[in-house]
Amino acid sequence: MIRISAKWTERIAFFFLLVSTLIIIIPVILITVMIIQKGLPAMNLEFLTESPRLGMRAGGIFPAILGTVYLVLGTMVFALPIGILAAIYLSEYARDNWLTRAIDLAIVNLAGVPSVVYGLFGLGLFVIFLNFGTSILAGSLTLAIMSLPVIITASREALGTVPQSFREVSLALGATRWQTIRRVVLPNALPGIMTGTVLALSRAAGETAPILFTVAAFYLPKLPQSVFDQCMALPYHLYVIATQVPKIKPHVQYGTALVLIVMVLVMNLSAILIRAHFRKKKHW
Amino acid sequence: MTNDIVIDVRDYNLYYGDFHALLDVNLSIKKKSVTAIIGPSGCGKSTLLRGLNRMNDLIDQVRVTGEIFIEGKPIYAEKRDLVELRKKVGMVFQRPNPFPLSVYENVAFGLRLHSHLSKEEVAQKVEESLKAVALWKELKDKLKAPALRLSGEQQQRLCIARLAAMSADIFLMDEPCSALDPVATQHIEELIRVLKEDYTIVIVTHNMAQAARVSDETAYFYLGKLIEMGPTDQIFTRPARKETEDYITGRFG
Numbered sequence: 242m243i244r245i246s247a248k249w250t251e252r253i254a255f256f257f258l259l260v261s262t263l264i265i266i267i268p269v270i271l272i273t274v275m276i277i278q279k280g281l282p283a284m285n286l287e288f289l290t291e292s293p294r295l296g297m298r299a300g301g302i303f304p305a306i307l308g309t310v311y312l313v314l315g316t317m318v319f320a321l322p323i324g325i326l327a328a329i330y331l332s333e334y335a336r337d338n339w340l341t342r343a344i345d346l347a348i349v350n351l352a353g354v355p356s357v358v359y360g361l362f363g364l365g366l367f368v369i370f371l372n373f374g375t376s377i378l379a380g381s382l383t384l385a386i387m388s389l390p391v392i393i394t395a396s397r398e399a400l401g402t403v404p405q406s407f408r409e410v411s412l413a414l415g416a417t418r419w420q421t422i423r424r425v426v427l428p429n430a431l432p433g434i435m436t437g438t439v440l441a442l443s444r445a446a447g448e449t450a451p452i453l454f455t456v457a458a459f460y461l462p463k464l465p466q467s468v469f470d471q472c473m474a475l476p477y478h479l480y481v482i483a484t485q486v487p488k489i490k491p492h493v494q495y496g497t498a499l500v501l502i503v504m505v506l507v508m509n510l511s512a513i514l515i516r517a518h519f520r521k522k523k524h525w
Numbered sequence: 526m527t528n529d530i531v532i533d534v535r536d537y538n539l540y541y542g543d544f545h546a547l548l549d550v551n552l553s554i555k556k557k558s559v560t561a562i563i564g565p566s567g568c569g570k571s572t573l574l575r576g577l578n579r580m581n582d583l584i585d586q587v588r589v590t591g592e593i594f595i596e597g598k599p600i601y602a603e604k605r606d607l608v609e610l611r612k613k614v615g616m617v618f619q620r621p622n623p624f625p626l627s628v629y630e631n632v633a634f635g636l637r638l639h640s641h642l643s644k645e646e647v648a649q650k651v652e653e654s655l656k657a658v659a660l661w662k663e664l665k666d667k668l669k670a671p672a673l674r675l676s677g678e679q680q681q682r683l684c685i686a687r688l689a690a691m692s693a694d695i696f697l698m699d700e701p702c703s704a705l706d707p708v709a710t711q712h713i714e715e716l717i718r719v720l721k722e723d724y725t726i727v728i729v730t731h732n733m734a735q736a737a738r739v740s741d742e743t744a745y746f747y748l749g750k751l752i753e754m755g756p757t758d759q760i761f762t763r764p765a766r767k768e769t770e771d772y773i774t775g776r777f778g
Contacts, residue, residue, distance in 0.1 A: 336585070406622050413580055413618075414635045414687065415611035424634075425624060 276499050283496025297460060297482055298489050302497055304464055308377075308472035309446055309504065311465065312456065315381025316388055316445045317438075323385075324392030325434060331393070332400040333422055352390035357450035359387045364454035378468040380456025387451055388441040395437020399430040432519030436512045443508035447501060449476040459485075475501040531556040531695065531725050532577060537591035539572055539581065546572050548749045550591070554742070559717060559726045561740035561757065563733060565772070568746040570729045574697050577727065578614040579607055595695070612639055615688030617698040621680030623672035623687075628664055631672045631683055635691030654690035657723075658682040658716060678709035682716065689724075696720065698728040702735065714739050733773055737761050745769045 245253075287301050294300035335341040363383030373379040403426050411421040449457075457477035465472040479497045482489055532554035539547040547569045554560045562570040575581045577593060579600060592599045600610055612635070623631045632651045636642060642650065651668070655661040660682050664670075672683055681701060688696060698717075702710040717726060717739045730736050736743055737757060744754040745768075753760065753769045764770045 406618070406620070407624065409580070409583070410616075410618065410622050410624070410684075411634075412583065413578065413611055413616040414638065414691065415608045416638050417608060420638055424638075429625065 273502075276495055276502060279492060280495035280497075280499030283492040284499070288496055289500070292462075293460065297478075297486050298493065302475070302478060302500065304461060305473040305475045305478035305497070306500060306504075307464060308457075308474040309476075309501070311377050311472055312380055312384060312452065312474055313442050313446050313508075315377055315468070316384040317442055319382055319385035320388045320392055320441070321438060324389050324438070325396050327389075328393045328396030328400060328434075329422060329427075332397045333418070333426065348390045348393055351386075352394070354387075355450075356387060356448055357453075359383055359451040360454050362386075363451060368455055374469060375454070375456055375458075375471050376469045377456055377465060377472050380452045380472075380474075381468075383451045383455045384445040384448060387448065388445050391441035391444070392438050395441065396430070396434045399433025399437065400426060402433060403429045432516055436516045439508055439512035439515070443505045443512075446508065447476055447505050449480055452477055475504070529555050531596055532727070533594040533597075534573075535592050535594065537573075537576065537593060538589065539569075539576060540588045541584070542586040546749050547576070550751050552744055552751055552754050554725065554727060556725050557721060557723070558741040559721050559728060559739050561736035561743045562727065562729045562746060563731075563736050563743060563772070564746035564752075566731075569749040570746045571699055573746070574699055574727060574729050575616075577695075577697055578611050578616055580616065582607070608639075612691055613693055614695045614697060615691070615693035617681070617684050617688070617696060617701045619700045620704045621677055621684055623675070623680050623683050625671065625673055627669045628672050628675070628683065629668040632686050632690050635687055639691055650690050654686040657689045657720070658686045659719075660686060676709070677705050678712055681705065681709075681713060685716070685720070693724075695725045695727070698726060700729055700731060703731065710735070733761075745772060747772070 289301060289306065290303050291301035292304055293302065331341065331344065335344075360383065363379055363386075367373045367379035367382050368375055371379075373382075407425050407429065408421055411425045412418070416424065452474055456471055457474045458471040459481055461471060461473055475497060479494065479501060482497060483494050530553045534550050534552050537547060537550040538545070550573060562573065564570050572581065576589070577595070577600075581587045581589070589601060592601055594600070595610070595614060599605070624634060626634070629651055632654050633647050636647055636650055652661060652665075655664060660679060663679070664675075672680065675683065681704075685696065702713050705713065714735065717728070720726060721741075728736075728740065740757045742754065743757045743760040745752045745760065745764075745766075747768055753764060753766045755765070760769065761773055764773065
C-alpha cells in the first residue's frame with residue numbers, strides 16, 4: 242500500500258477544496274460578464290421607457306419592466322401579511338402538537354413543489370375556478386403562494402433569534418402575549434424578517450413558470466389598466482424574444498436579461514443593506 | 526389574617542409533569558419587609574418565587590394545587606387577571622435584562638402598557654422611578670442612551686426602576702446580584718434596604734451572607750419543602766431545625 246504523507250494529503254485536500262470553490266465563482270463571473278458585455282449596448286432611455294416595436298425587434302421593454310414591478314408588489318401584498326402572521330402564530334403561539342407538526346411538514350413540502358406546478362395550480366384555482374382570468378391578480382396570488390414557505394421559514398428564524406428572556410421580562414411586566422410580540426419581539430425580529438422577505442420577492446421577480454399560465458402576455462399594445470388585466474413580465478418576455486422571435490438582434494435579448502438581473506440584484510442588495518444597518522444597531 | 530400579611534401561601538404544591546417540585550408549602554410574608562428564600566440548588570426556591578406572579582404558567586406541563594393570596598385575593602382563582610397580578614407583583618431576574626431600548630423607554634415600558642398618561646406624566650414617572658433606585662443623578666443626561674450600554678449594576682437598578690414606574694408594590698428578586706461584582710452587589714443590597722420602606726421584597730439568594738445582611742425573615746427550603754421560616758437573626762443564630770443549621774453552617778449545600 243502506498244502511504245501518502247500528511248503533508249501531501251493536506252496539499253491535495255486544499256487543492257480540491259479550492260478548485261470546488263473556484264468552480265462556484267466561474268459561472269457567476271461568466272454570466273455577469275457575458276450579459277453586461279452583450280446587453281450594455283442595448284441600454285438607453287428608449288429601451289427602458291418605451292414599448293416594443295417591429296415585432297419586439299426594436300423599441301423598449303418598458304411594459305415588461307412595469308409588469309414585473311406590479312407582480313412583485315402584488316406578491317408582496319398577499320404573501321407578506323399572511324407569511325409573517327403565520328410565522329408569528331407558529332413560533333409564538335402554537336404548541337407542539339400534531340397540528341403544528343403537520344403545518345411544518347406542509348410548509349417544507351410547499352417549498353419543494355416545482356414552480357411549473359405552482360403555475361398549473363394557479364391556472365386551475367385563480368384563473369379558472371375563481372374566474373380571475375389571466376390577470377395580474379391571478380399571477381400575484383400564484384407567486385405569493387410560491388413565496389410563502391420561504392417567507393414563513395425566514396420569519397420564524399428571525400423570531401427565534403429574539404432572546405427568550407425578552408419575552409419573559411415583558412410578560413413579567415404584565416404585558417399580554419400580543420403586546421409582547423408587538424412591542425418586544427417584532428421590533429427585534431423585523432430586520433431578519435425583512436431580509437428573508439426581500440430575498441423571497443427577488444426570487445419571485447425572476448420566476449417564469451408560475452406566471453406562464455396565470456398572467457404573462459406575449460405582447461400587449463397597451464399597459465395594464467387594472468389588476469384583472471394581463472401584463473408582460475421580464476422573465477417571460479426574455480423567453481419569448483429568445484425563442485419565438487426570429488432575426489432579433491442579440492443585444493435586445495441580453496439587454497432584457499441585464500435589466501432583469503439588475504432588478505434582482507438591487508433587491509438582494511437592499512436586503513443585505515437592511516441587515517447590515519440593523520446589525521450595527523443591535524447590542525445584545 | 527392580619528392586614529400586615531401581603532402574601533399568604535396555602536398548601537401550595539407544584540408539579541413539573543411527574544416531578545413534584547414544591548410540597549405543601551405554607552408561609553406568610555409581611556408588608557414592607559424583606560424575605561429571603563434560601564436553600565441548595567433545585568430546592569424549589571425559584572419555583573416558589575415564580576409561582577407568586579404565575580410566571581410558571583409559561584412552562585408547559587406545570588400543575589398547581591393549593592392557593593396563594595396576594596393582598597387577600599387568590600391568584601389562582603379562575604378569572605384572575607394575570608396582567609393586573611404581574612403589574613402589582615414585579616420581578617427582577619438573575620441577569621439584568623433591560624430591553625434593547627433607551628434608558629427612558631425601558632422605564633416607561635410598563636407605563637405605556639398599562640396606562641394612557643400624557644407625555645409629561647410619563648416623564649414625571651420615569652424621573653421618580655429613577656430617583657427611587659438612585660439612578661437619576663447618574664443618568665438624567667443619558668436618558669436617550671441605549672440601556673444595554675450601562676454597567677451591570679446600573680442595568681439591574683434600571684430593571685427595578687421599570688417595576689417601580691408601573692407602581693408594583695411587591696418585588697420578586699431571583700438572585701438579583703449573581704451576575705454582579707461584589708461592589709455592585711453591595712450597592713444593590715443598600716438599595717434593597719431603602720426600597721423596603723415602600724415595597725415588599727422577596728429575594729431568592731444563594732449567598733447566605735446576603736440573606737443575613739438584607740432580610741428581615743428567612744425561609745429555608747430543601748427538596749421542595751419549607752423546612753423552617755422565621756426572623757433572619759433567629760434562623761442564622763438559633764435555627765430550630767437541624768437541617769437548617771447544617772445548611773447555614775455550610776455543612777452541605
